[in-house]
Every structure is written in structure tokens, then in C-alpha cells.
Amino acid sequence: MKFITALKTALGMAPGCEQVNEFLAEYVEGTLDEKMRAQFQEHMDMCKCCDHYLDQYRHTIQLTKETDEISVPSELAEHTLAFLRKSNAFASDQDAASS
Amino acid sequence: MEPTQNTNPASPDAPSDRGDLVTTTAEGAKGPISLEALMAGDEKAFEQLVIQESPRLFRVIVRIVGDDDEAASILQETFLQAFQRINTFRRESKLTTWLYAIGINLARASLRKSRRLSSLEDQEVERMQPDFNRGMFVETPAVWDPARVTELADRRQLVRRGIEQLPEDYKTVLVLRDIEEYSTEEVANMLGISSGAVRVRLHRARGALRKLLDPHMRRLPKD
Numbered sequence: 001m002k003f004i005t006a007l008k009t010a011l012g013m014a015p016g017c018e019q020v021n022e023f024l025a026e027y028v029e030g031t032l033d034e035k036m037r038a039q040f041q042e043h044m045d046m047c048k049c050c051d052h053y054l055d056q057y058r059h060t061i062q063l064t065k066e067t068d069e070i071s072v073p074s075e076l077a078e079h080t081l082a083f084l085r086k087s088n089a090f091a092s093d094q095d096a097a098s099s
Numbered sequence: 100m101e102p103t104q105n106t107n108p109a110s111p112d113a114p115s116d117r118g119d120l121v122t123t124t125a126e127g128a129k130g131p132i133s134l135e136a137l138m139a140g141d142e143k144a145f146e147q148l149v150i151q152e153s154p155r156l157f158r159v160i161v162r163i164v165g166d167d168d169e170a171a172s173i174l175q176e177t178f179l180q181a182f183q184r185i186n187t188f189r190r191e192s193k194l195t196t197w198l199y200a201i202g203i204n205l206a207r208a209s210l211r212k213s214r215r216l217s218s219l220e221d222q223e224v225e226r227m228q229p230d231f232n233r234g235m236f237v238e239t240p241a242v243w244d245p246a247r248v249t250e251l252a253d254r255r256q257l258v259r260r261g262i263e264q265l266p267e268d269y270k271t272v273l274v275l276r277d278i279e280e281y282s283t284e285e286v287a288n289m290l291g292i293s294s295g296a297v298r299v300r301l302h303r304a305r306g307a308l309r310k311l312l313d314p315h316m317r318r319l320p321k322d
């Protein structure tokens with residue numbers, strides 16, 4: 001089985017590492033069509049390089065999601081609204097300010 | 100290189116999503132805001148939009164410009180422009196997509212002007228992708244140590260610094276897709292580029308970040 005897959009890859013009948021890599025995001029997201037997914041799976045099963053790379057790629061996505069939180073200043077929206085009033089963005093506040 | 104035009108917020112060929120209500124975000128569970136009221140210049144509705152969208156938009160802008168004070172001032176300018184230009188909103192995308200497009204454009208302009216962060220060049224991102232010969236890997240990628248991936252004390256900081264180093268085009272797509280988890284189509288509309296270009300940038304950004312993290316995550320040789 002592995003020999004057949006390797007032979008198909010060598011003959012250009014099955015995707016090689018570069019092609020697999022190109023569609024890795026779609027593979028991870030599960031948006032590849034069934035036929036392509038099956039070909040990918042076959043390649044992954046026989047290719048240590050792609051298997052390791054996929055593992056790193058998945059971990060990178062996971063680590064990105066878990067990166068440092070950005071803390072939001074507590075008065076952020078209040079300050080923005082105050083800025084908008086000061087800039088006379090709100091017409092009625094302009095009236096209120098001038099009276 | 101994929102197209103890089105980014106001056107066109109919420110492009111007109113955006114998928115149609117013309118609900119009359121602005122969907123709420125996790126932070127601002129205050130109920131839907133009437134789009135009609137916003138379009139009519141209703142200040143209360145606009146205030147609600149500011150309260151609802153400020154936290155998330157602020158986080159996106161901070162990640163792009165890398166400075167809290169600058170981000171807060173860009174956020175203010177974003178809402179000012181949005182309020183002044185609300186009548187130019189074409190309802191071909193979500194209102195929030197249109198709003199984020201304004202904020203992201205201002206953030207990018209600020210970053211270009213300041214040249215604050217020494218970041219990687221586009222060509223370096225290319226070089227950080229794996230090497231292939233005749234379509235096959237040249238080198239076998241290392242095995243990452245699961246314990247380091249999940250337990251390394253400074254991993255969050257490492258990742259944050261890694262993201263900061265990415266060129267702005269790549270960083271923005273990575274932040275919007277992998278951190279804020281917007282869909283490919285929404286990101287395409289925010290940046291005024293094709294979905295294909297979003298996918299390519301995301302893949303390269305992940306590949307470059309992977310390369311930056313690799314030396315820290317490899318399984319240590321047993322001695």
C-alpha cells in the first residue's frame with residue numbers, strides 16, 4: 001500500500017509534500033473535497049515530513065489562539081464617546097454644549 | 100505575490116448580509132441595534148455601537164499597531180469617521196465589517212507612518228516557508244515537544260512577539276482569522292482583497308510563525 005502511494009506520488013498521480021502543504025489550511029479546516037482529502041490522508045500516512053509539519057502547523061494555530069490577552073482600558077468606550085462629543089460629531093450635544 | 104489593494108473598505112462585491120439588525124458581540128450583550136436608527140443618525144444607537152464594538156476593535160488595532168495609546172486614538176478616529184460617513188454604508192456587508200475596515204485602514208496608515216516596529220520583510224516570510232525539492236520536503240521537520248507547547252512558561256509572550264514581527268499584511272490576516280476568528284469572507288471584505296489572497300496570507304503567516312517558534316518547541320535531546 002505504502003509502496004503504491006509512493007509510486008503514484010513519484011509518477012505525479014498523487015499529491016507530493018509541496019502540494020499537500022499548499023492546501024494545509026483547507027485540510028485543517030476540513031474544507032477539502034472528499035477525493036482530495038482521501039489523497040491527502042494517504043500521503044500523510046506514508047510521509048513523516050508532512051505528518052511532523054502538520055503537527056507543528058496545528059500547534060502554531062493553537063498557540064496563536066492562546067497568546068497574551070490584550071487588556072482593554074475600562075473607560076475605553078466612555079473616552080471615545082467623550083471624544084465624539086468634543087468633536088461635535090453629535091449635533092444635539094453640540095447644541096447642549098453651547099447652551 | 101497576491102493582490103494587495105486595501106483602500107477599499109467593505110468592497111461592493113461583498114456577500115450580501117443585509118439584516119436590519121446589527122448582531123451583538125460577546126462583549127456587548129445589550130441587544131441588537133437598529134440599523135435604520137444608525138443610518139438616520141440616531142446618536143443613542145451610535146453610542147450603543149461604540150459601547151458594543153470598542154473592546155474587540157481596540158484589541159485588533161492594538162495587535163496591528165503595537166501601542167495602547169495609539170490604538171485608543173485610532174479607535175476614536177474610527178468612530179468619528181464612521182459617524183460622519185454612515186450614509187456611505189451600502190449594506191452589502193455587515194455594518195461591523197464596514198466599521199472594522201475603517202479602523203484597520205487607519206491602523207495600517209499609522210503603522211506605515213511611524214515605522215515603529217522593526218518587522219520581517221515579505222521576502223523573509225517567503226524564506227521561512229519549508230523548502231521542497233521536486234515537490235518533496237528537503238528536510239524532515241522536527242518533532243515538537245507537547246509538554247513545551249502547552250507548558251513552556253513564556254510561550255504566550257513568545258507567540259505575541261512572533262506575531263508582532265510579521266509584516267503588517269500577514270499579521271492583520273492572522274489576527275483576524277486565528278485570534279478574532281472572523282471568517283475568510285469577512286476578512287476579505289474588511290481588507291478589500293479576495294478570499295484567495297486571505298487564504299494565501301494566512302497560510303504564509305502561520306508558516307512564518309511556526310518557523311519562529313520551532314527552536315523553542317523542539318523536543319530536547321535526552322542526555
Ligand SMILES: [Zn+2]
Pocket residue numbers: 016017018020043047048049050051236
Ligand atoms: Zn509529504
